[in-house]
Amino acid sequence: MTENLKIKQLVDDNQVLLFMKGNPKFPQCGFSSLACQVLDACGAKYETFDVLQDPDVREGIKIFSNWPTIPQLYIKGEFVGGSDIIKEMYESGELAKLISPA
């Protein structure tokens, strides 16, 4: 339960937040790396949370979003998706819109 509160706080406090393995400079997984590349390509300002540094959040986030994999992107407190969805939304232009509404 405390993990849940912590995660809720994290996603509420950060406009664009990516839960990932590693960090944007040193991603520890190809899918996390891809998510960062796509956010960079959108010119997004985003924060990241390295789940490898916090096993409770690593497991807790999967329950929080009912999503079994990392990375996970949250925008304005809402779960947006994992790497496949982020990539598709980037390709359709939806992601850029969501990040910087005109």
Added chain:
Amino acid sequence: MLLPSQIEEIIVANLDCSFIEVKGDDGTHFEATIVSPLFRGQSMIKQHQIVYQALGDMMKQEIHALSIKTITPEQWEEFNKS
């Protein structure tokens, strides 16, 4: 080693799909393309959750990485026309 065909079998057993193809030959990274009427009218998040649900505990243990492409029967028809 986990084979793509094993993942296909489990998804087919738990999810009503009209087409499925799972690729990947390293035993840990897979790519699935799935066509199902259950995806109609659902957000992409929900569509992927339907697939994860069909896989159940496998997502927690055996499968390290699974790329998913979800397609409705109508989208699939469009796809194959062009």
